[in-house]
Amino acid sequence: MTAFAPIRTAIWSPRGGVSAAVLVLVVACALFAPLIAPYAYDIQNLPGANTEPGAAHWMGTDEFGRDLMSRIIYGARTSLSVAVTAISISVAAGLTLGAMAGYFGGWFDRAVTAVVDLTWSFPEILIALILIAIIGPGLESTMVAISIAYLAQFTRLTRAQIMALKNETYVEATTNLGAGHFHIIFRHLLPNALTPVIVAGMLATGDAIILEATLGFFGLGAQPPTPSWGAMMSSGTAQIFIAPWIIIFPGLAIAITVISINLFGDALIEALDIRNRLRSV
Amino acid sequence: MISFFIKRLLLLIPVFLAVSLVIFMIVHLVPGDPIDNLVQINSSPEQKAALAAKYGLDKPLYQQYTIWLGNALTGDLGDAIILRRPVADLIAQNLPHSLSLGALALLFSTVVGITAGALAAIYKDSWIDRVTMTLILLGSTVPGFWLGLLLIMLFAVQLGWFPVSGARSWDALVLPVLTIGLGGVALVARVTRVAMIETARKDFVMMLHAKGVPPWRIELRHVLRHALLPVVTILSLRIGWILGGAVTVEFVFARPGLGSLLITSLNQRDYPVVQGALLMLAVAVMLGTLLGDIVQAAMDPRVRERIK
Numbered sequence: 001m002t003a004f005a006p007i008r009t010a011i012w013s014p015r016g017g018v019s020a021a022v023l024v025l026v027v028a029c030a031l032f033a034p035l036i037a038p039y040a041y042d043i044q045n046l047p048g049a050n051t052e053p054g055a056a057h058w059m060g061t062d063e064f065g066r067d068l069m070s071r072i073i074y075g076a077r078t079s080l081s082v083a084v085t086a087i088s089i090s091v092a093a094g095l096t097l098g099a100m101a102g103y104f105g106g107w108f109d110r111a112v113t114a115v116v117d118l119t120w121s122f123p124e125i126l127i128a129l130i131l132i133a134i135i136g137p138g139l140e141s142t143m144v145a146i147s148i149a150y151l152a153q154f155t156r157l158t159r160a161q162i163m164a165l166k167n168e169t170y171v172e173a174t175t176n177l178g179a180g181h182f183h184i185i186f187r188h189l190l191p192n193a194l195t196p197v198i199v200a201g202m203l204a205t206g207d208a209i210i211l212e213a214t215l216g217f218f219g220l221g222a223q224p225p226t227p228s229w230g231a232m233m234s235s236g237t238a239q240i241f242i243a244p245w246i247i248i249f250p251g252l253a254i255a256i257t258v259i260s261i262n263l264f265g266d267a268l269i270e271a272l273d274i275r276n277r278l279r280s281v
Numbered sequence: 282m283i284s285f286f287i288k289r290l291l292l293l294i295p296v297f298l299a300v301s302l303v304i305f306m307i308v309h310l311v312p313g314d315p316i317d318n319l320v321q322i323n324s325s326p327e328q329k330a331a332l333a334a335k336y337g338l339d340k341p342l343y344q345q346y347t348i349w350l351g352n353a354l355t356g357d358l359g360d361a362i363i364l365r366r367p368v369a370d371l372i373a374q375n376l377p378h379s380l381s382l383g384a385l386a387l388l389f390s391t392v393v394g395i396t397a398g399a400l401a402a403i404y405k406d407s408w409i410d411r412v413t414m415t416l417i418l419l420g421s422t423v424p425g426f427w428l429g430l431l432l433i434m435l436f437a438v439q440l441g442w443f444p445v446s447g448a449r450s451w452d453a454l455v456l457p458v459l460t461i462g463l464g465g466v467a468l469v470a471r472v473t474r475v476a477m478i479e480t481a482r483k484d485f486v487m488m489l490h491a492k493g494v495p496p497w498r499i500e501l502r503h504v505l506r507h508a509l510l511p512v513v514t515i516l517s518l519r520i521g522w523i524l525g526g527a528v529t530v531e532f533v534f535a536r537p538g539l540g541s542l543l544i545t546s547l548n549q550r551d552y553p554v555v556q557g558a559l560l561m562l563a564v565a566v567m568l569g570t571l572l573g574d575i576v577q578a579a580m581d582p583r584v585r586e587r588i589k
Binding site for chain 2: 125
């Protein structure tokens with residue numbers, strides 16, 4: 001069995017296949033936005049502002065007459081890059097912290113656990129807002145805020161995996177053969193602990209997209225004219241009576257993306273048979 | 282039970298100190314002189330000096346923290362830079378709105394969530410189950426603020442049943458409560474459903490069936506009762522998330538409240554208000570979690586044992 005076998009199983013399940021197809025489409029939008037988008041995202045056309053969806057503009061235009069569909073396609077870039085970068089950093093940091101804490105124990109473990117438990121009871125949005133208050137609004141701050149807001153989750157999950165693994169006989173054998181701590185952690189423990197953390201990271205990417213959109217909606221994330229799904233809806237609230245599509249379509253983009261991520265994640269959990277390992281946290 | 286309560290309360294003190302320390306540090310970590318982040322625009326040098334003396338800005342950082350914390354605990358959170366009023370007044374004015382919204386949303390999530398979850402479990406694999414599960418998936422993945430905006434479009438703009446925004450009358454609460462509640466309902470219903478299905482497989486339930494107890498009585502009196510424990514656990518863990526939902530939703534509905542206050546002051550970089558609002562929200566989350574733990578301990582003696 002190769003590492004890709006479970007992914008193949010997930011893709012061949014009905015919900016996994018559909019959600020994977022949608023995700024490929026969203027990623028393609030993000031990667032090839034200039035080729036796919038019918039218009040530029042920042043060209044204003046004030047006489048054509050708030051045009052209803054129609055043949056020329058499939059999703060209508062916004063309050064500056066910019067093509068909404070083009071902005072949503074470019075917005076996939078912003079949302080995905082922020083969410084994926086933030087969660088990747090968070091997963092990498094969580095794996096390292098959790099592995100060290102779980103393996104070495106002692107005061108380091110107690111310190112890490114204390115901080116993790118402290119942040120655990122607070123919703124991610126509150127943690128993100130505290131961090132934004134410190135580093136100021138913007139896209140980079142959003143990224144930092146998201147990666148720190150989710151750090152506790154991955155640290156906790158990794159630590160639990162390592163704690164369960166470190167008393168296995170093969171670890172004892174490797175130690176007796178003279179292997180160093182870091183060799184054991186990075187070559188033997190982490191590879192076995194990796195799968196649930198990566199799947200949790202994938203599911204968290206969906207939450208991160210929503211968090212990025214929420215911060216953008218508050219005006220604390222992407223700044224104009226950068227197209228971001230959340231910020232687009234925020235400017236649309238002023239047009240809610242005359243141009244509801246400015247709110248409907250970006251939200252739909254978020255909802256479809258996040259639902260697909262969750263469905264595919266769920267199919268992966270099933271294919272990998274790791275539901276119990278994720279629940280143990 | 283009382284000793285449990287006291288121990289649990291004592292455990293909150295280090296959490297409060299750590300959180301307040303981070304919030305205190307905000308004005309020192311943002312670029313620029315802390316005094317410029319605290320003082321109103323166009324203040325005279327005398328006013329600046331008076332404020333610097335009040336906060337002890339010439340003293341070491343840990344002393345400044347104790348001064349700030351002492352002030353905060355006695356209800357003095359400083360003055361708002363933009364709104365030019367004591368922060369404590371602003372919070373006192375906004376807090377009741379957030380509390381009523383949060384409490385109603387919690388009540389709604391619990392009641393509707395347990396009912397939906399129980400129905401889905403009792404009629405497992407029927408259309409009721411499938412509809413509930415689909416709504417649960419939607420409720421847990423749709424961004425809260427978008428849902429709020431959709432509800433505004435449908436019920437306020439198109440149908441005109443409820444006000445679009447504000448908090449002038451009771452019916453302005455309906456849409457915000459629904460918006461926050463749906464996420465909570467999804468969570469509670471999912472846990473209720475799984476817990477009930479798992480409980481229904483236990484031996485004592487089979488025993489009840491064998492004794493000829495009517496099925497509805499078994500489901501309601503025995504299975505549901507058993508399944509409520511994990512529901513309370515998850516609620517006590519996630520109370521903060523429901524309160525956090527209030528932050529977003531207040532902003533969407535332009536309702537007064539701590540969330541709106543926080544977002545507005547963050548955008549205006551009005552740091553005394555940011556600090557005050559964050560501190561209050563953090564305390565609200567801590568007290569909410571405490572409340573959940575107490576309910577859980579009251580229901581389950583094993584939880585009371587664990588902390589001893």
